[in-house]
Amino acid sequence: MPNFLYFSDLIGVFFFAISGAIAGRKNEMDIFGMFMLALVTCIGGGTLRSLLIGVAPPPVLVDPAYVTLAAAATVVSFFAEPLWERWQRAISVFDAVGLGVFVCIGVQVAQQQGLSDWASLGMGVVTATFGGVLRDLFRAEVPLIFRKEIYATAALLGGLVYLGIHNLGLPTSVNIPITTVVTAGVRLAAIRFGLRLPGQSL
Known part of the structure; x- marks a missing residue:
């Protein structure tokens, strides 16, 4: 894996691990339980x-x-401790950034394996969302992607942005930051303004 992609991956790992560990703390897990939740999330x-x-x-x-x-x-x-007072906000921010980074990593790795754009897009969404699915299942909660949330949709949009920028010929060092900001921005905006997909009840 190229250096920039590798370091981007590690950044995503850390942000997702933070979201998992904080979620574990919210559920009153001990430090080992927090670690296991951080690990499966990232x-x-x-x-x-x-x-x-x-x-x-x-x-x-x-x-x-x-x-x-x-x-x-x-x-x-x-x-x-300051994060303890803002559980939901902290989890949401770290999770949104991790979502953005991981969709880039998933698409890029799939492309390196010779997959088509549509398959790479699917692998980007899987990479970005499945850790969160495990995190929520381990907490005995319905995963975000199965609830009334713009989550997988944000990852899908991010993957499309990544592919569009990639097809324009711009370097990965430009693509990943832009895609991450767009994906995280969509996710956080959906939380902030209570946005839902069409057809879902509010």
Whole structure:
């Protein structure tokens, strides 16, 4: 994985791990439970993507940086008391940024494996959302993508933006920041203004 893509991946891992650890704290888990929730949140989507496209072993079994970042995020979340007073807001912000970064990583990795644009888009959405699905299931909650939330839709839009910028020939170092901002912005705007998909009850 190219250096910029790799470091972007680690950034996404850390943000998703933070969201998982804070969610665990909200559910009154101990520090080990927080770590496990942080880990499944930050590696769940990438692991499923790797299995689906035949990349083995998954990155988490090769690079210790993923587990290390999950542990660091757990420690930060455990001791960062100011965040405790803003649980939902903190989870939403970290999750939105992770969503944006991971959709880029998923699309790019799929493209490197020779997948078509539509398949790469699907892998981007899987990478971005499946960790959050595991996080919510472990907390005995209905996952965000199955609720009245613009979540997978934000990831899908982000994937389309990434593909559009990629097809314009702009470098990954430009594409990832733009796509991340767009994806996270859509997700946070939906939360802030209570936006829902057409046909869903409010």
